[in-house]
Amino acid sequence: MRHLSAESATSSGGLPPPEMSSTSKPKIFISYRTASGRGESEYFEKQFSERGIEVLRIGNRVDCPHPRGTVDEWEWFSTKLNAVIFGVPYLLVIASEGAESSQWIAWEVLSSFATGRCLFICWISGEDPRRWITPLPRLAYRFIPGPSAFLIDARKFVSAEPVFRIAFPKLKAKILSAIPVCLCLFIGALVFDISQQTFHAVGFPADLIWARTLAALVGAFTVVLSFPRRAVLAYKVQRARLPSTQLVYEGQTGSGIVLVVALITAILVVAAVASFHVAPTREHIGTTGLVYLFMYTSFMKSYKVFVGYPLARINGRALTNGAYQTAQEIDAARKAD
Numbered sequence: 001m002r003h004l005s006a007e008s009a010t011s012s013g014g015l016p017p018p019e020m021s022s023t024s025k026p027k028i029f030i031s032y033r034t035a036s037g038r039g040e041s042e043y044f045e046k047q048f049s050e051r052g053i054e055v056l057r058i059g060n061r062v063d064c065p066h067p068r069g070t071v072d073e074w075e076w077f078s079t080k081l082n083a084v085i086f087g088v089p090y091l092l093v094i095a096s097e098g099a100e101s102s103q104w105i106a107w108e109v110l111s112s113f114a115t116g117r118c119l120f121i122c123w124i125s126g127e128d129p130r131r132w133i134t135p136l137p138r139l140a141y142r143f144i145p146g147p148s149a150f151l152i153d154a155r156k157f158v159s160a161e162p163v164f165r166i167a168f169p170k171l172k173a174k175i176l177s178a179i180p181v182c183l184c185l186f187i188g189a190l191v192f193d194i195s196q197q198t199f200h201a202v203g204f205p206a207d208l209i210w211a212r213t214l215a216a217l218v219g220a221f222t223v224v225l226s227f228p229r230r231a232v233l234a235y236k237v238q239r240a241r242l243p244s245t246q247l248v249y250e251g252q253t254g255s256g257i258v259l260v261v262a263l264i265t266a267i268l269v270v271a272a273v274a275s276f277h278v279a280p281t282r283e284h285i286g287t288t289g290l291v292y293l294f295m296y297t298s299f300m301k302s303y304k305v306f307v308g309y310p311l312a313r314i315n316g317r318a319l320t321n322g323a324y325q326t327a328q329e330i331d332a333a334r335k336a337d
Helices: 034-050 071-085 105-111 138-142 161-167 171-202 208-226 230-237 254-275 282-336
Strands: 003-006 027-032 054-061 090-095 118-123 148-153 245-249
Touching: 027 034, 027 105, 034 054, 034 090, 071 105, 090 105, 090 161, 105 282, 118 161, 138 245, 148 161, 148 230, 161 230, 171 208, 171 230, 208 254, 230 245, 254 282
Parallel strands: 027 054, 027 090, 090 118, 118 148
Antiparallel strands: 003 054, 148 245
8 A cells, every 4th residue: 555644744544735845945845665775765865854854755554445556546545645646846756666657656756846946867677767757848847837857867876966056056046047038138128129229120010109119019929938937046056067967948837828828818919909009098008908917817728728738638548557557457357356
């Protein structure tokens, strides 16, 4: 039977979410295959605990109403895992031999997508874990909310240093990370200036206020698209000291998707209003705002229906395919006996 616990919380007879610490210590969940990753898990747990990081891991026994090794048990634990991992910002997966067929690791990874910031894949043995942990193309993860994923090649040497440097960077790395941020803002300002001059040269939008508004929206859109996540910044400024670590995909935040859709909608609305030569009066701006809210709601629903949900379902099915097949095989063998 699968066991689930947290260092600061006990869970016998149920699966409550981890208790919030009064000291607001950072949390990390360690996912591993008991048969081949226990030693590495204990090493990471010791290293994190020494740095004051709260470790959530598999541990205490939890009663399940379904027979052991059945598909029903697998599905029952799968839903409960969401409540435990929800809100935990960091997930460390120890990818060892046979981990792709584990009944639980895939769901632990999938449960981290809602609120996770970083997914660390520690490859200690077996096949390349990127094949089953990140089944979609790298670009696809820019369109669904999820953590940034990093691969740590630990087949020769296991170290917690990459996790510390990326998830909990030192002051020097934070200062260096400010340079790309300033560069991104500078590019946004440059795009705004170039767009404003371009609109003036082509004579569209004819009204100066709409031209400036459209140029500002284009500049903001550029900043949002190019703005890197904090963990990715920490990785890039320390890449020379992380030879065993690779960025698998940058991922996307839920707020980032909302901003992108909101800016695209605003650009289209302003361009349409300017093309009809509508004066930017108070009455017209109010009507334009109502049109914008209607279009934003429509675009957001369309994104969820045609992009977000389909990609999330494909990712979830591909990620849990091996685990589900294992549960079916165990269930079939049990019924045969």
